Amino acid sequence: MATFLAGFSLGLSLILAIGSQNAFVLKQGLKNQYVFIICIVCALSDALLISFGVAGFGVIVSKYPDIEIVARYGGAIFLTVYGLLSFKSALMTDHALLTDKKTSCSLLKTVLTCLAFTWLNPHVYLDTVVLLGSISTQYQPHVWQFGLGAITASVVFFFSLGYGSRLLAPLFQQPKAWKVLEILVGVIMLSIAASLLLGN
16 A cells, blocks of 8 residues: 555655646636546546556667657757747637537547647657656556556646636636636746756
């Protein structure tokens, strides 16, 4: 149990930071669009990455740094485009959060966007695969208990964020509040893109 809790606490501490993936889940939760599917996609993606790390994939990433370089620049381009689209939405769209409004994006497009936020972010590989993978070796022969703890933390976090964001729904019925969120999301995306290009 101690090993499981160690994995849970470390996994939770790594995922709590406000990032592009979390911001996307928050927006989907506020719009009440495909929340369950998005939370599942994020949790399963993290579970796969953590499993790779625990199974020793972190060593492969360390030996082949080109994987990280491709992810770095690909992620920076994607985040820049999405950030600019958020600014455009904030400046050109006067929209409030209407829970009975039909969704504007298809499920496929939303899932693909979510996958891009996850798999094009090199920070995700560094945290889940390399960091968690390397730390798990300290818990031999119970590395999978450690990994299961980290995976559980991911599931708890994403579902809490996705469904907990609905508590803010009344606030986002105001168009100005939604514009502020779009601007904040844009700033987050562009700042992360800049950090990737600068190598931080």
